[in-house]
Amino acid sequence: MSKLWKIILYIGLSLIIIGAFVWAPLEPKILKEYTRIFYFHVPVAWICVLFFLIAAYYSFQFLRTKDLLYDAYAKISNELGILFAILATVTGSIWAKVTWGSFWNWDPRETSIFILLLIYGAYFSLRSAVEQEDRRARLAAVYSLLAFVTVPFFVFVVPRIYFSLHPDPVINTQGKIHLELRQRVVFFSSLIFHTVLYLWLFQMRKTQVKLQMILRLYKENKMLEE
Amino acid sequence: MKQIWLIFLKDIQQEFKTRYAINAIMLFAIVTLSAVSFSIGAYTATTRVLAALFWIILFFSSMSGLSHIFIREEETQTADTLKLVARPSSIYLGKFFFNLILLILLEVILIPLFIAIMNFKVVSFQIFLLTMFIGNFGLAGGGTMVAAIISKASTKGALFTVLSFPILLPVLISGISATRKAAESVKLMDAQNELQALLAYGVIIIVASILLFDFVWNE
Numbered sequence A: 001m002s003k004l005w006k007i008i009l010y011i012g013l014s015l016i017i018i019g020a021f022v023w024a025p026l027e028p029k030i031l032k033e034y035t036r037i038f039y040f041h042v043p044v045a046w047i048c049v050l051f052f053l054i055a056a057y058y059s060f061q062f063l064r065t066k067d068l069l070y071d072a073y074a075k076i077s078n079e080l081g082i083l084f085a086i087l088a089t090v091t092g093s094i095w096a097k098v099t100w101g102s103f104w105n106w107d108p109r110e111t112s113i114f115i116l117l118l119i120y121g122a123y124f125s126l127r128s129a130v131e132q133e134d135r136r137a138r139l140a141a142v143y144s145l146l147a148f149v150t151v152p153f154f155v156f157v158v159p160r161i162y163f164s165l166h167p168d169p170v171i172n173t174q175g176k177i178h179l180e181l182r183q184r185v186v187f188f189s190s191l192i193f194h195t196v197l198y199l200w201l202f203q204m205r206k207t208q209v210k211l212q213m214i215l216r217l218y219k220e221n222k223m224l225e226e
Numbered sequence B: 001m002k003q004i005w006l007i008f009l010k011d012i013q014q015e016f017k018t019r020y021a022i023n024a025i026m027l028f029a030i031v032t033l034s035a036v037s038f039s040i041g042a043y044t045a046t047t048r049v050l051a052a053l054f055w056i057i058l059f060f061s062s063m064s065g066l067s068h069i070f071i072r073e074e075e076t077q078t079a080d081t082l083k084l085v086a087r088p089s090s091i092y093l094g095k096f097f098f099n100l101i102l103l104i105l106l107e108v109i110l111i112p113l114f115i116a117i118m119n120f121k122v123v124s125f126q127i128f129l130l131t132m133f134i135g136n137f138g139l140a141g142g143g144t145m146v147a148a149i150i151s152k153a154s155t156k157g158a159l160f161t162v163l164s165f166p167i168l169l170p171v172l173i174s175g176i177s178a179t180r181k182a183a184e185s186v187k188l189m190d191a192q193n194e195l196q197a198l199l200a201y202g203v204i205i206i207v208a209s210i211l212l213f214d215f216v217w218n219e
Helices: A002-023 A035-065 A068-100 A108-129 A133-161 A181-225 B002-018 B020-040 B047-065 B068-075 B079-085 B088-118 B125-150 B157-184 B188-217
Strands: none
Touching: A002 A035, A002 A181, A035 A068, A035 A108, A035 A133, A035 A181, A068 A108, A068 A133, A068 A181, A108 A133, A108 B157, A133 B125, A133 B157, A133 B188, B002 B020, B002 B088, B020 B047, B020 B068, B020 B088, B047 B088, B047 B125, B047 B157, B068 B079, B068 B088, B068 B125, B088 B125, B088 B188, B125 B157, B125 B188, B157 B188
16 A cells, blocks of 8 residues: 555656656746746645644644554654755745845744744754653643644734735735646646655654554563563 | 632742742843843944844843742642642642743833833833733743743753743744834834734633643643
């Protein structure tokens, strides 16, 4: 099953790379050659938010059931989230350099991704500071949820206070997307395949963590028998 | 309600015996203020810079004192007794009100000093004091909750600032913006967005903390 997904992903992502660089037309006025990074930056940023939501969900599940497996899921979700947050920051930064002239200028979106990175960093430093396993899981889950309730402020409030440079030429305020047909095909398939990539990565890590737990339980039981 | 009041009184009394938190927080504020003042010198900074400096001093001085309230319970090993006698939500609220008073005391000292030393001209005291008042709720609410988390961890000092910063950043951002407006315009409506944001943040963080505090406190 996982092998089939791997093949689908391999073909799909290759097609998207070809599509983004060769097939899709460029936006002629402002972005020109820089249109291409759009097909990768937006999906990566979307996945990083997705991982953050999933981590909050599993943290909530952990507090409800006290099952350490959920804590492990929240942890791997945050681990993968930090990877994608870095990718989104780097691609966004490159894009900002070529269109706005500087790598970093505290645009509200840049601020929010930076906060996301800070939260991830704080989450892992909290985990490393607590030794007892169940206590660590509890504190990390509480922190994850506490951070989760502050995120709406960065999404809705900060852009109202600070002026944004983020692209309205492509995605305007009404949420409509002005794209040509071929751009649209590449963009949405890129979004879909990145989501599949996300599901595949997460599923793989979940299985790994589950196996680790079973193995540990087995070892503990064996030691008890001896 | 009575429990909240009793815990609050107990903390005040304990604080009067040692005066640890109040000393730490006040001296930290004065030291940072003089450091900032020395390094700026005679040069008069713009209101934008001054508003940011004010909130940085306020934030880091509160970081030096707010965590003490829960760490003290762990260090003197009174946390378990407290667990037996009071409900978690009233413990949180009692500690929250203590931290709120601590912050207000800090501001009573810091605001006149800052205005005098840094030559910060406040046009609208209405906006300024309202920002401080509402902002305190957010700072104390978030700070108390992170302090509770920290008190269970093995390294306490530096971790508190690291964990609080992302949580409290909305207060800092809206606070700086509102303070700048207090120095620029007289109309209360100009700072409406920021004050609304601060109020909403305070309410949300306190409600979320009361709901989550149970999981931190009871093992």
